Amino acid sequence: MPIxxxxxxxxxxxxxxxxxxxxxxxxxxxxxxxEGSATISELAEPTGMSLTGLKKHVKVLEEARLVTTEKRGRxxxxxxxEAGFDEAGFWLEEFRRNWADRFGRLDEIxxxxxxxxxxx
Amino acid sequence: xxxxxxxxxxxxxxxxxTEVRIEREFExxxxxxxxxxxxxxxxxxxxxxxxxxxxxxxxxFRPGGKWRYTHFDDEGNEYxxxxxxxxxxxxxxxxxxxxxVMDPPIPPAIDRLDLIELEGGRTRLVTTSTFESKELRDxxxxxxxxxxxxxxxxxxxxxxxxxLSGDS
Numbered sequence: 001m002p003i004x005x006x007x008x009x010x011x012x013x014x015x016x017x018x019x020x021x022x023x024x025x026x027x028x029x030x031x032x033x034x035e036g037s038a039t040i041s042e043l044a045e046p047t048g049m050s051l052t053g054l055k056k057h058v059k060v061l062e063e064a065r066l067v068t069t070e071k072r073g074r075x076x077x078x079x080x081x082e083a084g085f086d087e088a089g090f091w092l093e094e095f096r097r098n099w100a101d102r103f104g105r106l107d108e109i110x111x112x113x114x115x116x117x118x119x120x
Numbered sequence: 121x122x123x124x125x126x127x128x129x130x131x132x133x134x135x136x137x138t139e140v141r142i143e144r145e146f147e148x149x150x151x152x153x154x155x156x157x158x159x160x161x162x163x164x165x166x167x168x169x170x171x172x173x174x175x176x177x178x179x180x181f182r183p184g185g186k187w188r189y190t191h192f193d194d195e196g197n198e199y200x201x202x203x204x205x206x207x208x209x210x211x212x213x214x215x216x217x218x219x220x221v222m223d224p225p226i227p228p229a230i231d232r233l234d235l236i237e238l239e240g241g242r243t244r245l246v247t248t249s250t251f252e253s254k255e256l257r258d259x260x261x262x263x264x265x266x267x268x269x270x271x272x273x274x275x276x277x278x279x280x281x282x283x284l285s286g287d288s
Binding site for chain 1: 127128129130131132134140142144146147148152153155156162165166167168169170258261262
C-alpha cells in the first residue's frame with residue numbers, strides 16, 4: 001500500500017507544518033528569516049531566548065520543512081525553505097481548516113435552533 | 121441535555137482540476153441546515169472567516185435573485201462577494217454563482233450544494249465549486265490563508281501573499 005503510506009506521511013508533514021506555524025516564537029523566527037538567512041545566535045538575540053531553547057524551535061521548523069539549516073565552520077545558518085510553503089497540500093489544508101472552523105460555528109447555531117424549537 | 125458532543129470531520133477534495141469539494145455531516149435534519157444558508161441573519165453568524173466580521177447587503181433568496189456580502193475588519197479592510205441564486209430546491213439543492221470584487225474582474229464560480237438526508241435526522245452537505253480554470257480554483261483555495269496562519273507577522277504575511285499571487 002505505498003499510496004496509503006504516502007498519504008499518511010504527507011498529512012503528518014502538514015500537521016507538523018501547521019503546528020510549527022501556530023507558535024508565536026516560531027512565527028517571529030520565520031518573520032526574521034523572510035529578510036534573509038541568520039545564525040542561531042542572531043535569531044536568539046531579539047527573542048531573549050537561550051541558544052538551546054531557540055535551537056529547539058528551529059528544529060521544529062526544520063522538521064516542518066519551513067526552514068533549512070547549514071553548518072558553516074562553527075556556526076549554523078538558518079534560512080527559509082520556501083518549498084514548504086509552495087506545496088499544494090499546504091493551501092488545501094489551510095482551506096479545509098477555514099471551512100471546518102465555519103462549520104463548527106454552524107453546529108452551534110444548529111444546536112441553538114434545536115433548543116429553541118424544543119422550548120417554544 | 122445529553123453531552124455527546126462530537127465534531128464532524130470536514131473533508132476537502134479536488135475531483136477535477138477546476139473543482140473543489142467540501143463534505144460535512146450535521147446533527148440536524150436538512151430543513152434546519154437549509155435555514156442556516158437561506159436566512160441571511162443566520163448566515164452572517166457563521167460564514168465569515170474567524171478574524172473578519174460579515175455584513176449581508178443583499179440576499180434575495182429565490183432563483184434569479186442576487187446576493188452580496190462583505191467581510192471586513194476593524195482596520196478598514198473589506199472584501200466584497202456577490203453572486204446570483206440559480207436553482208433552489210428546498211431542502212435538496214442550492215446552486216448559485218459565486219464571485220468577488222477584483223480588478224480586473226474574474227469569471228464567477230458555480231457553487232452547488234447538495235443536502236443529503238441521513239438516518240437519525242442527520243444531514244450530509246456536499247458543496248462543489250466549479251471554476252473556469254485551474255488557476256482560478258487554486259487562487260480561491262489559497263485565499264483560505266486569511267484565517268489561521270496570519271497573526272500579525274508582517275513579513276511572513278507578505279511572503280504568504282506573494283505565494284498566494286503565484287509570484288515566487
